[in-house]
Amino acid sequence: MGFRLRFKKGTINLTIALLSSSALIVCLFSGVLLSFHYFYHHPLISVLQIETFVPFGSYLRKLHYFSAQVALIFLALHLIDALLKRLYLLKRPFPWFFLIFSLPLLLFLTFTGYLLRGDEVGELAGSIAENLLQSTPVVGSFLNNLFFATTQTGLIKVYHWHLIGSFFLAGGLLIWHIKARALFRWENLFYFLWLLLPVLIVNFPLNPFQGLKARGPWFFVGAQQMLKIFDPFLVFFFLLIPLPLLQGYVYFPKRACLLSTILSIYVMIYVLFSFSFFISPF
Amino acid sequence: MGRIYLGEEYILVKEKEVFLVFSRRCPHLGCKLNYDPERELIVCPCHQSKFTLQGKFISGPAKKDLRSLSATLKESGLQIEI
Numbered sequence: 258m259g260f261r262l263r264f265k266k267g268t269i270n271l272t273i274a275l276l277s278s279s280a281l282i283v284c285l286f287s288g289v290l291l292s293f294h295y296f297y298h299h300p301l302i303s304v305l306q307i308e309t310f311v312p313f314g315s316y317l318r319k320l321h322y323f324s325a326q327v328a329l330i331f332l333a334l335h336l337i338d339a340l341l342k343r344l345y346l347l348k349r350p351f352p353w354f355f356l357i358f359s360l361p362l363l364l365f366l367t368f369t370g371y372l373l374r375g376d377e378v379g380e381l382a383g384s385i386a387e388n389l390l391q392s393t394p395v396v397g398s399f400l401n402n403l404f405f406a407t408t409q410t411g412l413i414k415v416y417h418w419h420l421i422g423s424f425f426l427a428g429g430l431l432i433w434h435i436k437a438r439a440l441f442r443w444e445n446l447f448y449f450l451w452l453l454l455p456v457l458i459v460n461f462p463l464n465p466f467q468g469l470k471a472r473g474p475w476f477f478v479g480a481q482q483m484l485k486i487f488d489p490f491l492v493f494f495f496l497l498i499p500l501p502l503l504q505g506y507v508y509f510p511k512r513a514c515l516l517s518t519i520l521s522i523y524v525m526i527y528v529l530f531s532f533s534f535f536i537s538p539f
Numbered sequence: 540m541g542r543i544y545l546g547e548e549y550i551l552v553k554e555k556e557v558f559l560v561f562s563r564r565c566p567h568l569g570c571k572l573n574y575d576p577e578r579e580l581i582v583c584p585c586h587q588s589k590f591t592l593q594g595k596f597i598s599g600p601a602k603k604d605l606r607s608l609s610a611t612l613k614e615s616g617l618q619i620e621i
Binding site: 377384385387392469470484485489 | 564
């Protein structure tokens with residue numbers, strides 16, 4: 258175990274970790290409050306009622322959206338921080354898998370949240386997800402029936418997976434990863450409260466129509482651009498690449514440099530595709 | 540729009556006295572198509588495939604023409620099979 262002798266334990270960046278976990282909790286609570294007024298049989302009407310009739314409904318919806326984005330961004334940064342400080346050396350393969358799985362799970366939850374809007378934009382994103390899975394050989398149809406099938410069943414599956422996934426993510430992280438006693442302290446109140454302010458000022462992109470050029474969720478734009486060029490099932494497999502690479506850090510710690518290089522190239526390719534959306538002519 | 544009507548699941552185009560009806564789903568990944576009145580084209584908002592008002596593929600990743608739907612003009616109105 259030579260690598261363990263050379264390993265110096267780094268300290269995790271607590272600010273990043275606290276920002277991610279506090280945003281996740283704010284997102285969870287705002288989601289619980291919104292769920293009392295959301296009915297998946299009439300998603301668009303529910304959203305309009307939340308926006309117009311429910312006290313602080315519009316604010317809560319924006320808060321739910323914003324806290325989800327903050328949780329996602331800072332969870333990704335937290336993972337990068339853990340990789341840079343080689344903290345995977347302290348984890349066994351199974352717990353490490355669950356930790357890295359929290360990122361694709363949060364991506365899935367943010368994506369399903371996007372679909373639950375029930376508007377034109379959400380419907381377009383749902384169509385892409387459904388057809389993307391259906392064009393994937395062997396497991397595609399099964400996965401679509403399990404998670405989406407919006408054409409046949411509307412948003413019922415999406416809604417329930419959104420709730421189940423949120424429960425597992427928050428429950429799993431709060432029980433096994435986040436130290437609740439360290440998080441819920443008076444001195445950490447700022448990490449929760451700052452989330453409330455931008456929602457008052459910033460107009461978040463929650464428009465129901467996008468006309469002739471629709472944009473999916475920001476983290477999906479790269480895949481959206483790839484789908485213009487590549488076969489859908491190739492794009493689907495491309496999106497899965499990071500998971501085995503991240504798991505590889507535990508099994509091949511001596512190859513960490515190689516894994517980091519591949520991951521960096523992967524991210525660069527994805528970012529380039531994402532930017533191409535904004536510069537491509539209509 | 541005049542001679543074009545976008546239904547929930549279909550696109551209806553009136554060409555002189557003939558009605559052309561197409562599925563509103565893009566043949567690429569099933570996004571709901573929209574009409575671009577400036578260019579008089581049918582456009583996929585997701586991946587920018589473009590089609591003529593006759594349903595012919597012009598450009599983009601779809602690579603296929605729009606799926607035609609059967610329509611019959613009856614006394615009570617136009618009957619479209621989806």
